[in-house]
Amino acid sequence: MDERHYLIGTAGHVDHGKTELIRALSGMETDRLKEEKQRGISIELGFAHMMLPSGRQVGIVDVPGHERFVRQMLAGASGMDVVLLVIAADEGIMPQTQEHLDILTLLGIPRGIVVINKADLVDEEWLDLMEEEIREELRETAFHEAPICRVSALTSVGIPNLRQTIDGLLAEVESKNSTGPIRMPIDRVFSIQGFGTVVTGTLHSGTMKLGTELAIEPGHxxxxxxxxxxxxxxxxxxxxxxxxxxxxxxxxxxEVERGSVLVTPNVFKVGKILDLKVLNLSSADKPLTQRQRVRFHLGTTEILGRIHLLENKELSPGQEGFAQILLEEPVVAASGDRFVLRFYSPTQTIAGGKVLGVAEFKQKRFKDNVIAQMTLKDQGDPLDLLEREIAEPQTVSELASRLHIASNDLEASLKALEEAKRLEVWLEDETTLYWGTGSAEIWRSKLITIIKVYERTNPLRGGISREELKTRLGVTWKNRRWQTILEQGSIRGYYRISGSKVQTKEGVEIPTDISKRLEALRAKWQLVGLSPPDLTATAEACSISKSEAPEYAQYLCEIGEWVHIDQFYFSQKDLKLAKERMIQFLKEHSEIGISEAREVWETSRKYTVPLLEFFDNQKLTKRNGDKRTLY
Known part of the structure; x- marks a missing residue:
């Protein structure tokens, strides 16, 4: 038995027998609403399944044929492998047949079968004439070479042959990707007492298991x-x-709406601006114009938006061009998705095409570089496309998940990019990270520019902190990856890291005027010993403002000249001398109190107490009541 999974569906004019045909194929009733049974037409999507002669089990989607329910038809067509274009033998191709045909063409449904139904209502000569007429009308469509099957859903004549024809076509269909991330457009939402919320749809990619955590997008x-x-x-x-x-x-x-998508969290992009390649149908009676309001259909989603044409003033019937759509609500989309556009009012299918990606901003019109980018997205070299997708460091599994490609299929392309020096290889623990060379160089250039600007603006701070740099770069990676890349970049010599600070590789250059003030401040401290003066007053005497004084003091602390103890700043030289004197005293007397320390250090109690506590914290001394001993 074939382990792959398939979905077939129907299309065609209302009352041409689509639901009856599915009943004849599967033995299942797809009309489930009372109104559908009363009116004899499908309003909502219907679902069935059947076993083919080869042993393949296939799902079947019954879509409404009435023009008022084309939205449901579009939702049902999402994910079809084979479509049955149902045409009644006594009526032939009708207006809704044509619109369904246009939609199937725009969605790129790969294979189809023309089913001439209700063959029991006409004679053989009429059937021959009808088949010839249908073949002629389909000559300029994607169905021009589709097999034609004559059936009667009512009497089951021709149904076995139709099953064989479906089976033969499915043998050519590629399996959907079960190794990538989960993506399932939701076409029904309901609640079952005792169970809770249930959603249904066709699983487009991935493998879904019990206990898996998923996200409903948009909305996360x-x-x-x-x-x-x-x-x-x-x-x-x-x-x-x-x-x-x-x-x-x-x-x-x-909390769930039909049209949402059930996905693996944090994989698919969600946005309100999409890059598109748009085809205006040759059957359209009007051009597609700039800022035209349209209904945008993607999977089971319908959203209003405005067309933003990038290379044409308007798109005439039959013309193709690059555009963006500015949507009124966010949508989940990926490169290669097929979409359909319908007039806002009256609702009529006018255009469709391929999604090129989710965009961050609206592009300017008639710009050569913009058109070049769109062209590359549409038909660029696969290696170019892959390199552009690696805009930040990622593992093979992360890339495979995001691009919906098996890891094994990526390795040869990654190797080719690496050999062409278009890929940088980094390590996160023992895991290899890949990063497009162009993107990595742009990122580093931005990083170094931020550091340089910060050093010029704040020369006494010894560089920018890692966290502030991360914020200014807009990095959203997990902290482990951020620290890994940052530290390896320092090892590779792009910049320097000093503790928590990141500096340019040349280091911070202190301007002359600031250097003079620093020297003046140092000179004041050389004369005070262990009785340092008030920082603010002394700094002002050195032409340093009250607001700048802490920064000067912090700089001297960071380069190791001063130490901040309590509210005072002591020079490292004087602290070293104090330490030596106290050790000498303790060797001779075994313990020391505040008054003895004050005499040894020749300073006042105001400074002696914080100094003693400092040496306690340094584990040089240990306090016992009012006395200290060597630790």
């Missing part, structure tokens, strides 16, 4: 998988390509 609402069903059977694992019902723990049904 976290929930755990409590239970799973595939084709109404309880399972512990669901794989890409399967129709899945997920019971989520820790979330209320009111």
């Amino acid at each position: 609402i976290l929930a755990k998988v409590r239970s799973l069903q595939v084709y109404k059977n309880k399972v512990s694992v669901a794989e890409a390509g399967q129709r899945v019902a997920v019971n989520l723990a820790g979330i209320d049904v009111a």
Whole structure:
């Protein structure tokens, strides 16, 4: 039995027998709403499944055909491997058939079968004529070479042949990626008493397991998988390509909307501006214009937005071009996703195409560099695209997860980039990190510029602190990776690290005027011994303002000339002398009190007490009541 998973679906005009056809194929009823049964048309998506002659089990999506329910049709078409374009033998191609056909073309559905249904209503000659007419009308579409099957869903004539044809097409279909991150557009949300919130959809990528923590995007609402069903059977694992019902723990049904996406947390980008390659349908009767308000359909999502054309004043029918869409709400999107655009009012399919990526800002129009970037995103060299994606250091597994590529498939490309010196290799513990050379050089240039500016602005601070540098760079990496890259960069000689401070490799240069003030301050302290003066008053006598004085003192402490004890600043030279005198006294007398220390150090009680406590903290002495002994 084939272990891959597939999804087939229907498309076509209302009342051409799509639901009846699925019933004939699978034996299952997909109309579940009372209104659907009463009116005889599908309003919501319907789902079924069947076993093919080869042993493949496939999911089936029954989509509404009525023009009022195209949104549901778009949601259902998301993730289809094969589509059955259903055309009634007694009516032929109708307006809604054409719109469904346009949507399928724009979504890039890879394979299709034309099903001429209701063959029992007409004679053989009419069927021949209808097939010839359909083939002619499909000549300029993606269905021009699609196989045609004549069936009667009512009498089951032709149904076995249709099953064989579906089976044959699926043999050519590539399996969806079960090794990447989880991504499942949600097409139904409901609650079951005793179980809680349930969402359903087609699992586009990844493998879902019980207990897995997932995020509902947009909104980043976290929930755990409590239970799973595939084709109404309880399972512990669901794989890409399967129709899945997920019971989520820790979330209320009111928090989830149809159109949201269930994903592996922190993998997929969410944004309100997308880079696009747009095709205006040749059947459209109007051009697509700048800032035109449209309905944007992606997966099961529908959001209003405005088109921002980048290389054309307008897109005429049949014309293709680069654009952005400025959405009114955020959406989950990835490069390569297919989308459809419909008029805001009246709702009519007009265009569609491919998502090139989530953008951070709106681009300027008619700019050569912008068009070049879009072209590269659309059809660039795979190595160029990979290098651009490694904009920050990442492991192979992180890259594989984000790009939805198996780790093994990445290794050859990474090796080629490394050999071409387009990739830097770093280490985090024993794990290899990869970083695009261009991105790494730009990052370092920015880092060094920040350090230089900080040193010029704050020459006495001995460089910028690691945490402030991280904030100014806007780094969002985990702290371990940040510290690893920072320290290895210092080892590679890009800059210097001194404790918690980062400096340029040349070090901080103290301006002449500040050096003169420092010398004046030092000179004052050379004469005071262990009775240092008030910092603020003495600094002002050296032309140092009250607000700047602490910074001068801190600088002298950091370079080891001064030591800050309590509210006083002592010179290191005088402290060393005090230490020697006290050790000598204790060797002779075994203990020392405040009055003896004051005499030994020739200073007042005001300074003696903090000095004694300092030496206690240094574990030079140990306090016993009012006396100190050597530690």
